[in-house]
Amino acid sequence: MVDKEIVDVCNASAARMRRCIIDMAFRAGKTETHLGGSLSMTELLAGLYKGIICFRKEDPDWQERDRVILSKGHAAMALYAALAESGIIEEEELEFFKKDGSRLSAHPSLGLPGIEFASGSLGQGLSQGVGVCIALKKMNNRKSRVYVFLGDGECNEGSVWEAAASAAHYGLDNLIAVIDMNGLQYDGSTGTVLNMEPMEQKWQAFGWETVSIDGHNMNEVLEAYMQHHHVPLAILARTVKGKGISFAENSRKYHTASLSSEQYEQAIRELG
Amino acid sequence: MKSREELEAMARRIRLSIAQMTWQSGLKGAHLGGSMSVTDILAVLYGEILHYDVQNPLSPERDRLILSKAHAAVALYAALHEAGFLSKDDIDHALQGDSPYFEHPKMDPTHGIEFSGGSLGQGLSLGMGTALGLKMKGNTAAKVYVILGDGECDEGQIWEAAAAVPHFGLTNVTVIVDDNGLQFDGRKEDILKAGDPAARWASLGYDVCTVNGHDVEAVRAVLLRETEKPRVIIAKTVKGKGVSFAENDVTWHTGRLTDELYQEAIRDINHD
């Protein structure tokens, strides 16, 4: 069990992040945003940034930082909210999400502190993570760890499994893949589009250690991050797409959607 | 049913043809190792298992064989000659001049070559598409066989197709992995560990079994098994099998046969 105080702090952070995500989505106006997949990973990012990783907000390139790679780049709103929570970027900058010329684009691009790689083309982040981990080992950096966030639908991409095999081959015990298992992708449930279950067995068969958690239970989230492992670790987090907003929860429609004023008001009320 | 001796004799003839084609290619050489390792499997397939009609090569009921590890082309040509698709003349001119039978197979269904090959990792996708097409046409007779290399399974695209075949309920697909433990740069385990291949396939919903890829009766037995799932047969083989100087030798992934080596190869093969 994790210290209750830490769990509470992380949960409070997650709640604030959810509010930020809704605000960003509403301010984007009629242009749609990837609401569902951002809300599903809020606890995962809140727990990581508030409770686990080391970074220096005034020095985002500090060599001994932990690295976070958002391979499922469309969940950028969640990452920006986490960066704002951590003070790596100013909260005011979130108002410029998806505005012309803004650093905060629909998919993360370089130039914003705290972004390791531009993403958006699914299936590439784990390879990048493998490269970083190999580099860290070469530099004898035994402190830094690399966290790669993937979608469950994203695991359809063959390049994910090329990287997975590579990570195990090179014994990258400094690599953690976090799979946001919200069960939905653009065209429907992951089970109906392309069934990848049982995921635990798949990752294990590729030489990874796995841990399965409720991705909205902060205690489980933090315990998973703190787990010791001697091979790369895959955290399979069962989540709810659109978590926190009743009309968006488990809805394929909210993979990408815009919010009306009424919906925004309702969302604010529900978030409390 | 053919006897063991008949199947082994067929395999021997295939091996002799492979050696001949490799020798007559002169300085260019051929992919001897990986062709010899898959020979017994091809002998069983063409000698016993596949339904085909040389007089009616495009028969809708024919089984489709896709050699995804297409660099073993000379083994395929030799097997097709045994089956009656290619003539002795075709074999005598293969890998020379402007023969249509060169280092990788070129699509020619009237001669039993379903697809062109050479770029590894694509054959299972082709097999899947074929199987899906057959299913959609209500063709329950024809089966699809895809032969992969174990090194080829490094390719992510294999795993894209691998997830999709059971997802689409394509029980008419049989995957055969020519598991000879070597690839271009060395031992499989040194280049990219295969982990637990059987577990990888099983985790995706395949019926998996392992067999000695040079025991023709054992290979036949597993190919005749009825299953309700798509099948994977992991055939343990020896690269260069049948030619003593090439067996298990990574340098014979691709090689040339001098007159002396060719004679030695013939002696080895006939002696077996």
Added chain:
Amino acid sequence: MNRRSGNWGEKLIDFSRRNIRIWSLLGPGGALSTAAMELGEVKPEVQMMTADLNYYSGLKRFSKAYPGRLINVGIAEQNLIGVAAGLAKEGYMPFANTYASFCASRCVDQIRVNMAYMKLPIKLIGLSAGLDAGVLGATHMAVEDLAVMRSLPNITVLSPADCTEIIKAILASSETLDPTYIRLTGPMNMPIVYNEDYDFQIGKAVEIRQGRDICIIATGSMVYHAVRAAELLEIKGISCAVINMHTVKPLDTEAVDAMQDKKMIVTVEEASIIGGLGSAVAEYLALQKNRPYQIMLGIRDSFPTAGSYDYLLKQCRLTGEQIAEDIISALSRE
């Protein structure tokens, strides 16, 4: 782009006539190996990478001399680029190689995102570009790699003329942080263009031969054949300049400008005539008012049938004799 001159030759490699002959015999793989050994010694940040083509690429010696600095990802080209990106981000300089045909197709998305878009300092070496692997068939013939790489922003595209230039190009690329694609054409026993040491600078074409009437702008393996064609044309009374455009992107437009007084410009490449060197020159000339007539020689818009390198060069009309013939035909039509 951050262009710096590469004047390699001062450190360990001796660009003697003897070595030049040895490199020619070994072919592009030997040249890559030589350059890699130099980089291994003087640049600790350099990592070599391959997708199960360590032996084929000539890097076996490097992998033995510098254990742990040859990263092999197996038959996984997409992963190759992604892992290179991760290493580059952390301050290393990865030189990744695979068949040019797979560079231009299999992992273009990864090249696009990591090299073109994020401008990570990855050096990508396309092995057996053009027709060298033609005996293996179309899957291994890279005819389109120049067109693909040119069309991606921020990637420097180098196409060395012979083994000596391959070494210089690789070493010069290590002096910049520009994402770079280096296309290796030509067989073992690769013909020699440079018999002695010379100054190589990325982006600066080399005038191999002077001439008054026409100019051949060639790249890669075709430079040698262009010189051969020029010699044959000389006998027929046609004075022909030859420019080695070893950097296809950024194109040395000054070198093209200097040839605008010629009756005709001929571009020659062991690549598709669509989108490669010919197109690059034509795109530039299209903007000029009084531009000379241009013909583009290269691989026509189809995949040649499988065959040996020499056979395919003839099939594609890329020998010196055939280039000269085609130039004479064009001139007579003019």
